[in-house]
Amino acid sequence: MNNNLIVKNALLVTCDENHNVLEDAAIVVSGNTIKWVGPSQNLERDLDNIAPADAKIIDGSNKILMPGLINMHSHCGDSLFRGLVENLPLEQWLQTLWKSQAVILRSAENCRLGAQLGFAELLLGGTTTTMDNYWRPEQSVAAALDAGMRIATGGIFFDTPGMDGFTIDDRVAQAEALFAEHGNNEEIFIGTMPHGTYTAGPDSIRKAVEIANENDGFFSVHAAETKVEQQTIRDRYQTSVIRLLNDAGALSSRTALAHCVHVDDEEIELMATNNTNVVHNPLSNLKLASGFAPVCKMMDKGINVTLGTDGPISGNDMDMWFAMRLAATIHKAADENPSAISSHQALHMATLNGARALSAEDMIGSIEEGERADFILLDITGPHAMPMFDPVSHLVFSASKNDVSDVFISGRQVVANRKLLTLDMPDISQRIAKLQPAVKAALEA
Numbered sequence: 534m535n536n537n538l539i540v541k542n543a544l545l546v547t548c549d550e551n552h553n554v555l556e557d558a559a560i561v562v563s564g565n566t567i568k569w570v571g572p573s574q575n576l577e578r579d580l581d582n583i584a585p586a587d588a589k590i591i592d593g594s595n596k597i598l599m600p601g602l603i604n605m606h607s608h609c610g611d612s613l614f615r616g617l618v619e620n621l622p623l624e625q626w627l628q629t630l631w632k633s634q635a636v637i638l639r640s641a642e643n644c645r646l647g648a649q650l651g652f653a654e655l656l657l658g659g660t661t662t663t664m665d666n667y668w669r670p671e672q673s674v675a676a677a678l679d680a681g682m683r684i685a686t687g688g689i690f691f692d693t694p695g696m697d698g699f700t701i702d703d704r705v706a707q708a709e710a711l712f713a714e715h716g717n718n719e720e721i722f723i724g725t726m727p728h729g730t731y732t733a734g735p736d737s738i739r740k741a742v743e744i745a746n747e748n749d750g751f752f753s754v755h756a757a758e759t760k761v762e763q764q765t766i767r768d769r770y771q772t773s774v775i776r777l778l779n780d781a782g783a784l785s786s787r788t789a790l791a792h793c794v795h796v797d798d799e800e801i802e803l804m805a806t807n808n809t810n811v812v813h814n815p816l817s818n819l820k821l822a823s824g825f826a827p828v829c830k831m832m833d834k835g836i837n838v839t840l841g842t843d844g845p846i847s848g849n850d851m852d853m854w855f856a857m858r859l860a861a862t863i864h865k866a867a868d869e870n871p872s873a874i875s876s877h878q879a880l881h882m883a884t885l886n887g888a889r890a891l892s893a894e895d896m897i898g899s900i901e902e903g904e905r906a907d908f909i910l911l912d913i914t915g916p917h918a919m920p921m922f923d924p925v926s927h928l929v930f931s932a933s934k935n936d937v938s939d940v941f942i943s944g945r946q947v948v949a950n951r952k953l954l955t956l957d958m959p960d961i962s963q964r965i966a967k968l969q970p971a972v973k974a975a976l977e978a
């Protein structure tokens with residue numbers, strides 16, 4: 534496929550280490566890679582040397598060009614259950630929801646449909662990479678490859694049969710099979726993903742770490758999301774969530790811990806000394822009344838904090854722009870400090886920090902020569918985009934998913950002028966409408 538293209542005359546927000554912003558910029562893409570980045574005027578001069586003759590030219594006037602967003606914690610398949618259960622604390626909410634999931638998710642086809650709906654939403658909103666934790670992850674991988682979505686996923690570990698009915702032995706086999714089948718695919722990331730320390734015991738956690746390490750994959754788990762979870766682990770094992778993970782060898786630079794809302798100073802220290810990444814999910818923490826994650830404290834200790842939407846049932850959408858805006862605002866109020874989490878820090882949480890957590894900062898997360906061409910264009914002609922004194926503050930505090938016009942992943946265009954190119958949305962809508970009554974009926978059975 535010919536992915537040779539040039540975008541010129543754009544306002545470029547690189548999200549690189551130094552937060553470089555370039556007015557009237559151009560990029561040249563050849564195949565899946567960004568070959569050249571610079572001022573549009575230099576493009577004319579260097580064109581013959583850098584751009585393939587057959588390159589398609591895109592006018593980026595009145596657009597911001599930036600890296601695609603990296604959502605480090607999603608449950609795309611949960612799109613099937615959006616809005617089904619509301620106003621309960623996490624534990625009761627999960628128990629209720631699982632009644633419907635236990636029926637609906639027995640079907641691999643339904644899992645695939647949920648993933649497709651989730652990816653459609655993420656792609657249209659400018660998310661190009663998502664770390665997705667879901668039942669039957671092989672369905673998510675297949676759907677992602679079809680849609681051109683860059684996915685990070687892996688085998689779920691859950692000690693009881695769970696929503697898909699598999700045993701822990703089945704899950705170990707599935708986790709290994711995912712590595713065997715997709716571990717060598719450089720376009721996606723495979724890891725292991727125990728659900729939580731309260732649903733997967735220390736033996737399962739150790740096994741998941743071992744499989745991830747053996748295959749040079751990532752490890753991700755829900756951790757210290759609620760007070761109840763911490764109390765459960767104290768009652769059951771006389772330790773805390775992060776200490777348990779540390780004892781199991783699970784804290785490392787290849788680990789992404791989702792939430793970390795209720796962590797003490799020693800736990801933060803353990804994560805920091807082991808270079809463990811944290812995924813902040815502000816909307817989920819607010820809506821499920823889990824609390825405020827000590828994000829500023831973790832960042833002060835040098836922890837790489839990334840951003841996630843969590844699933845569309847604790848959200849009820851997967852909007853990385855809203856996640857960014859919340860991350861940049863709620864901690865100002867919680868810490869009574871208006872300089873807590875700057876717009877630059879929030880933007881990095883949604884881009885470069887996610888790439889770092891995936892050990893892929895040389896591949897994605899910023900617009901730099903030699904990286905994969907994962908980028909988005911945002912319309913900046915709306916009233917909420919003017920005047921624009923600072924493009925980064927615009928992106929964090931004013932921009933929204935509706936501003937995203939075009940999305941490219943590895944040079945392949947997946948959204949053009951706000952239309953999905955790689956997923957059949959009318960077909961997905963029809964199948965969702967058909968399934969909806971069964972989703973509700975399963976809850977009430």
Ligand SMILES: [Zn+2]
Nearest residue numbers: 755791843844
């Ligand atoms: Zn989650």
